[in-house]
Amino acid sequence: MAAIVHILNGPNLNLLGQREPDIYGHETLDDVLRACQALAADLGLEVATVQSNHEGALVDAIQAARGVAGGIIINPAAYTHTSVAILDALNAFEGRVIEVHLSNIHKRESFRHHSYVSGRADAVIAGCGVQGYDLALRHMARLLEI
Ligand code: DQA
Numbered sequence: 110m111a112a113i114v115h116i117l118n119g120p121n122l123n124l125l126g127q128r129e130p131d132i133y134g135h136e137t138l139d140d141v142l143r144a145c146q147a148l149a150a151d152l153g154l155e156v157a158t159v160q161s162n163h164e165g166a167l168v169d170a171i172q173a174a175r176g177v178a179g180g181i182i183i184n185p186a187a188y189t190h191t192s193v194a195i196l197d198a199l200n201a202f203e204g205r206v207i208e209v210h211l212s213n214i215h216k217r218e219s220f221r222h223h224s225y226v227s228g229r230a231d232a233v234i235a236g237c238g239v240q241g242y243d244l245a246l247r248h249m250a251r252l253l254e255i
Contacts, residue, residue, distance in 0.1 A: 112153060113178045114249055116145055116242070117170050118160040119186030125211075133211050134238050141239050148243060152250040164188055164195065171198035179253045180205035182245045189214070189224045196225040205252045207245040210235040 118138060121128055126137035142158050149156040157178070159170040167188065174181055181202060188195050189210070199206055206229055213236030214221040227233050232248055234241040 112253065112255055113155045113157065114149065114180045114182060114246070114253075115170065115174045115178045116142065116156055116158045117167060117181060117183040117185075118158070119167055119184060119188050120162040122184060122186050123160050123162065136239050141242055144239075145242050145246060148246050152246060153255045154246065154250055154253075156246075164192055167192075168194050168198045171195065171202055174204070175202055178204055180207065180249045182207045182209060182242065182249060183226065184209045184211070185224075185226055189226055190221055192225055196229060199226060199229045205249060206230045207249055207252075208233045209241045209245050211238050211241060212236060 122138055125133055125141065126135055138160060145158070146156055161167050161170065167185065171181065181199070181204065183206065185192060185195055185208070208224065208226045208230040214224070215235065231252060234244050237244060
């Protein structure tokens with residue numbers, strides 16, 4: 110169980126590469142997740158991925174990780190700033206949690222400065238672009254003592 114990591118991505122991240130590329134870059138979510146799969150294999154982690162534009166589907170995905178995954182890497186996207194439901198689901202997950210944002214949310218509009226998830230997260234990575242997922246996986250491997 111400890112070596113399984115779920116990578117969850119929230120709304121509009123399916124448009125990565127097309128969506129505001131000056132902020133989020135030119136790589137697609139498929140590119141990012143393919144790189145994650147390759148790195149995970151090197152690190153001895155098994156990765157499962159979910160992207161959803163729906164809050165309840167993300168809650169379901171977090172619940173599905175209970176008793177299965179040692180850790181969750183999550184970019185909740187806009188739900189970062191609004192979702193008590195995602196926070197509650199993460200609080201019911203017993204493993205490690207790393208929050209990732211492509212952009213530095215603290216350098217942007219004030220409504221992006223607060224994250225409901227950060228208080229639950231073991232680590233928060235923001236502003237490193239797609240490399241944030243790479244950093245998150247490496248740190249997750251350390252947290253899970255792989
Ligand atoms: C984001 C930042 C959020 O504020 C925004 O709503 C997103 C993406 C990021 O990865 O930088 O959709 O989570």
